[in-house]
Amino acid sequence: xxxxxxxxxxxxxxxxxxxxxxxxxxxxxxxxxxxxxxxxxxxxxxxxxxxxxxxxxxxxxxxxxxxxxxxxxxxxxxxxxxxxxxxxxxxxxxxxxxxxxxxxxxxxxxxxxxxxxxxxxxxxxxxxxxxxxxxxxxxxxxxxxxxxxxxxxxxxxxxxxxxxxxxxxxxxxxxxxxxxxxxxxxxxxxxxxxxxxxxxxxxxxxxxxxxxxxxxxxxxxxxxxxxxxxxxxxxxxxxxxxxxxxxxxxxxxxxxxxxxxxxxxxxxx
Amino acid sequence: xxxxxxxxxxxxxxxxxxxxxxxxxxxxxxxxxxxxxxxxxxxxxxxxxxxxxxxxxxxxxxxxxxxxxxxxxxxxxxxxxxxxxxxxxxxxxxxxxxxxxxxxxxxxxxxxxxxxxxxxxxxxxxxxxxxxxxxxxxxxxxxxxxxxxxxxxxxxxxxxxxxxxxxxxxxxxxxxxxxxxxxxxxxxxxxxxxxxxxxxxxxxxxxxxxxxxxxxxxxxxxxxxxxxxxxxxxxxxxxxxxxxxxxxxxxxxxxxxxxxxxxxxxxxxxxxxxxxxxxxxxxxxxxxxxxxxxxxxxxxxxxxxxxxxxxxxxxxxxxxxxxxxxxxxxxxxxxxxxxxxxxxxxxxxxxxxxxxxxxxxxxxxxxxxxxxxxxxxxxxxxxxxxxx
Numbered sequence: 001x002x003x004x005x006x007x008x009x010x011x012x013x014x015x016x017x018x019x020x021x022x023x024x025x026x027x028x029x030x031x032x033x034x035x036x037x038x039x040x041x042x043x044x045x046x047x048x049x050x051x052x053x054x055x056x057x058x059x060x061x062x063x064x065x066x067x068x069x070x071x072x073x074x075x076x077x078x079x080x081x082x083x084x085x086x087x088x089x090x091x092x093x094x095x096x097x098x099x100x101x102x103x104x105x106x107x108x109x110x111x112x113x114x115x116x117x118x119x120x121x122x123x124x125x126x127x128x129x130x131x132x133x134x135x136x137x138x139x140x141x142x143x144x145x146x147x148x149x150x151x152x153x154x155x156x157x158x159x160x161x162x163x164x165x166x167x168x169x170x171x172x173x174x175x176x177x178x179x180x181x182x183x184x185x186x187x188x189x190x191x192x193x194x195x196x197x198x199x200x201x202x203x204x205x206x207x208x209x210x211x212x213x214x215x216x217x218x219x220x221x222x223x224x225x226x227x228x229x230x231x232x233x234x235x236x237x238x239x240x241x242x243x244x245x246x247x248x249x250x251x252x253x254x255x256x257x258x259x260x261x262x263x264x265x266x267x268x269x
Numbered sequence: 270x271x272x273x274x275x276x277x278x279x280x281x282x283x284x285x286x287x288x289x290x291x292x293x294x295x296x297x298x299x300x301x302x303x304x305x306x307x308x309x310x311x312x313x314x315x316x317x318x319x320x321x322x323x324x325x326x327x328x329x330x331x332x333x334x335x336x337x338x339x340x341x342x343x344x345x346x347x348x349x350x351x352x353x354x355x356x357x358x359x360x361x362x363x364x365x366x367x368x369x370x371x372x373x374x375x376x377x378x379x380x381x382x383x384x385x386x387x388x389x390x391x392x393x394x395x396x397x398x399x400x401x402x403x404x405x406x407x408x409x410x411x412x413x414x415x416x417x418x419x420x421x422x423x424x425x426x427x428x429x430x431x432x433x434x435x436x437x438x439x440x441x442x443x444x445x446x447x448x449x450x451x452x453x454x455x456x457x458x459x460x461x462x463x464x465x466x467x468x469x470x471x472x473x474x475x476x477x478x479x480x481x482x483x484x485x486x487x488x489x490x491x492x493x494x495x496x497x498x499x500x501x502x503x504x505x506x507x508x509x510x511x512x513x514x515x516x517x518x519x520x521x522x523x524x525x526x527x528x529x530x531x532x533x534x535x536x537x538x539x540x541x542x543x544x545x546x547x548x549x550x551x552x553x554x555x556x557x558x559x560x561x562x563x564x565x566x567x568x569x570x571x572x573x574x575x576x577x578x579x580x581x582x583x584x585x586x587x588x589x590x591x592x593x594x595x596x597x598x599x600x601x602x603x604x605x606x607x608x609x610x611x612x613x614x615x616x617x618x619x620x621x622x623x624x625x626x627x628x629x630x631x632x633x634x635x636x637x638x639x640x641x642x643x644x645x646x647x648x649x650x651x652x653x654x655x656x657x
Contacts, residue, residue: 048469049469050339050467050469052335059478063477064477064478064479065479065480066483068477072469073469073472073473073475074467074473074475075338075467075474075475075476076475076476076477077331077335077361077365078357081327081358083328084328084329084335085331085334086335087321087328087331088293088321088333088334088336088337088339089335089336091318091321092290092318092336092337092339092340092343093339095291095318095336095341096290096339096340096341107469124325124328125324125325125327125328128323131324132321132322132323
């Protein structure tokens with residue numbers, strides 16, 4: 001892995017790109033922070049991007065055939081294997097580029113899933129892809145449970161949190177403590193850039209975009225695997241108004257899942 | 270050029286000559302020699318592109334689906350539990366219409382754990398929407414692997430295609446195979462042009478959510494494409510025969526024209542069955558043999574035509590459907606003749622499980638039992654079972 005420095009770009013609401021990869025009219029709930037985060041991810045990536053999406057709300061709400069909200073190439077295969085699909089896409093693009101059948105090889109490849117699709121059922125394929133060193137950026141939208149199937153606990157459900165399968169609240173003595181994905185992945189040698197961000201206020205939103213841009217730089221420069229965990233409110237299933245849900249991210253979620261850059265290998269951090 | 274090599278290496282040579290761009294692989298006996306050899310091809314530069322040493326077969330299938338969507342020719346291989354682990358994604362590969370080619374070295378499924386040949390891995394995957402072809406020897410494995418790309422990628426088909434070969438019996442046996450050169454294979458297989466691509470210049474949404482208002486229509490279109498694969502199989506095998514001489518049929522027959530009893534099997538035992546037929550014919554018995562080469566789409570009319578006139582069908586199934594009426598070929602044959610007044614008597618024998626030997630004596634025995642005309646209890650009989 002190279003240790004060349006990467007230049008930071010100043011991000012503010014003023015220079016947020018106009019580009020929208022996802023058309024309005026999608027079916028996400030009002031106040032869905034995951035959709036907000038996803039829009040931001042795609043703004044940071046720009047139109048030269050390919051998305052591999054794990055099963056979840058983002059897939060169901062954006063692609064009710066024959067409609068699609070996606071203005072960029074997008075693929076969904078299954079729940080647990082988005083990282084393997086991304087591995088195939090990345091390998092094939094590299095093969096095409098080497099053969100001269102692609103003019104350039106810096107198209108961003110984003111693999112994304114929820115906290116269940118990342119920390120539970122999708123962890124094996126994520127671990128394999130990270131270990132093999134595929135150049136794509138993984139984005140995990142963490143809203144603390146399986147929201148698409150109706151609020152079941154995942155390994156990212158924090159202590160005490162109510163879900164339909166932890167009806168008394170997650171009891172750490174019985175169910176064990178949650179997994180902190182970013183902290184864990186940062187310990188792996190193949191991980192280049194690992195960050196946890198949130199989209200609960202403008203300040204965090206701008207930090208999130210900065211982290212995403214940096215992750216994409218890792219990918220396009222081949223500096224190591226990029227992983228960005230985005231804490232996202234789910235007002236519908238948290239049984240809160242969007243405002244309350246966002247406040248909860250700030251008041252409760254971030255204290256358990258602290259924001260920050262956990263690894264920035266090329267910076268020598 | 271004739272080369273002496275094991276079945277697995279005949280496949281890796283075919284994959285190299287097919288100019289496959291992305292291969293994903295995970296070790297499982299008896300398939301492993303294929304991906305080992307392909308890894309070497311990538312390492313020594315005789316194959317270009319990428320080999321993805323995935324962390325499981327589930328990811329193997331997912332990776333080739335992703336790669337195929339990007340517009341490259343893809344290949345993977347597996348056996349037994351590896352195929353079972355892919356199960357979920359096999360449906361998706363055929364539903365998103367990716368022309369992946371996969372080699373399955375057929376092996377028993379646990380428990381007890383058993384690494385030897387039978388068809389209990391492939392038969393549970395029968396309904397996944399793939400084109401499914403069976404080979405009987407090393408030459409067939411080689412030829413059919415090459416043809417599989419052409420069938421899968423045909424615009425009328427665009428479906429993943431699997432070539433089945435019996436584990437060890439074919440994968441590990443060293444035999445002479447007539448190999449083609451690069452120019453010959455290039456003449457058969459033009460560069461792969463994907464119908465749809467994950468391309469930022471021309472974005473597509475692939476693998477969307479489809480509710481009850483569209484799901485049936487998607488499945489119908491898929492079924493029509495799979496049915497069309499039968500005609501494409503005939504075209505491709507005819508072109509192959511014309512170019513290289515080797516003839517392949519969806520239903521292969523031997524001495525069936527005047528046969529009173531026809532032995533039906535799939536896979537490598539067909540050759541043993543034909544030797545048994547020769548011996549029985551020498552003894553004056555009117556016996557024929559039929560191999561189902563194209564299992565899916567099932568060539569129903571061709572099958573019925575091939576066995577027309579026979580009094581008995583003696584079917585050898587290397588898979589048991591538990592709690593049912595025997596094996597999958599038995600069910601298929603009974604269903605084919607259900608409403609025919611003058612259909613043959615059908616006898617289904619479950620044998621050759623987990624590598625249990627199938628000899629000429631086995632085939633003579635099933636012909637003998639069929640000739641008695643005695644109905645089978647629950648429509649099937651286990652053969653060669655040791656009860657003490």
